[in-house]
Amino acid sequence: MTEDRILEKTNRINLLFDFYEPMLTDKQQAVLKLYFHDDYSLGEIAEQFKISRQAVYEHVKRAEQMLEEYESKLLLLTRHERRLKLLSEAEELLLQSPGDLADRAADYMRRIVHME
Incomplete structure (x- = not known):
């Protein structure tokens, strides 16, 4: 796995963890925090x-699977990313609008x- 793919996977797991942490067991939470957030080695x-x-490797893999299963059913990260994309597109459109309208719309966007 390339370094870019590893970083991409780590970022995805961290985002999934942010959404679904309470749904994991205490041990899964602790292991994932150490492995992905704090960059501890398996050893x-x-x-x-x-x-x-x-055993640590198996805990990490099982927790990753659980996070992906939760996402496949609940789609919290997918919806979050979609909202961010739409907000970014709206912001681009607003930059092309007259000043007063752009200011008011930017306030609504903020x-x-x-709200999240």
Whole structure:
């Protein structure tokens, strides 16, 4: 796997984790935080939990699968990304609008973004 793909996967897992963290077990949450957020190695996590590296690997893989399953059913990340894309497109259109309209619309967009 290339470095770009690894970074892309890490970013996706982190985003999924932001949406679905409460749906994971405490252990899954802890392992994913250490592995993806804090960049711990499998060995470092294994040492901390007093389990094998293989067990840590299996915890990470299972948690990743759970996150992807939740996303396939609930689509929270997909909808979030779609909203951000639409807001970006709207912002581009507003830049081409007369000043007063652009200012008012930009204010609405800021309010929409901060609702999440």
